[in-house]
């Protein structure tokens with residue numbers, strides 16, 4: 639794969655913004671290069687300085703944790719930022735296309751729409767797996783293929799062989815969105831980066847790590863691709879306080895693992911309880927921290943839950959998700975309130 643042939647022509651020779659912090663990377667010195675306020679910051683110690691544009695400290699820790707080389711890591715303002723940057727870097731508005739398999743995460747489509755990039759949808763099969771044949775038929779027409787695994791909102795992970803086939807037959811990039819990877823026993827595609835130079839893996843600090851409010855997502859890809867994303871991103875896309883918070887959170891990944899075990903136990907418990915309700919048609923198997931549940935009449939269940947101030951996601955208008963609600967696993971107490979509301983309506 640030649641990234642230089644895939645990238646939008648006007649970006650091939652883009653000269654990126656050169657920030658003051660690009661030219662000198664030492665930690666100490668007299669910094670008179672960035673027009674900051676040398677006297678201090680009203681927000682507290684240290685925030686008068688621009689943050690590290692490449693978030694090196696965080697990337698070192700992620701590199702250790704995930705056994706992936708530093709140069710394969712890109713950090714964005716949520717994983718929504720790399721989704722947007724990939725479309726911006728590779729898809730010519732009004733000409734190029736991306737491929738998605740609905741029902742799936744909404745941002746691929748929204749980002750493509752924002753940039754006037756065509757969307758080719760190869761919907762999942764009725765058992766919520768990738769329609770590999772159909773996808774392969776369309777690979778020649780697209781620059782980017784988005785695969786969300788475990789998938790939102792169906793909750794399941796996709797067959798590894800199917801993704802391999804797509805990676806092998808694709809002339810463009812294949813993006814595997816692993817926002818929910820912590821909740822499955824299956825292995826991450828990060829370990830396959832060495833074998834597929836057209837693979838991009840997305841992960842996030844928003845779900846298992848409990849830091850949705852900080853807005854940090856990870857993209858893993860070959861260094862050449864990472865450098866393209868670095869060229870077109872806003873120079874200081876992760877703020878200083880956020881870098882500091884993420885960095886210290888990374889020293890406590892065992893806490894994240896404990897949460898995951900707890901959430902998985904609660905998920906299984908909740909699935910069992912939901913299955914026993916008379917108006918539940920099906921609780922779909924989940925590799926994530928939520929359950930997709932088919933009811934006899936999802937809309938009225940949704941309204942009853944809202945009335946009791948329990949908010950879930952109504953997916954019943956979404957392709958292949960008739961009468962289905964997506965329910966995030968909450969705390970023990972929250973799950974009890976959910977069940978209480980549902981039982982009183984049954």
Ligand SMILES: *Cc1c(COP(=O)(O)O)cnc(C)c1O
Pocket residue numbers: 715716717718719743786790815817841842843844845850853854855
């Ligand atoms: C929640 C979610 C994300 C996370 O997005 P952030 O911008 O990192 O918060 C990404 N992909 C999928 C499929 C999700 O469900």
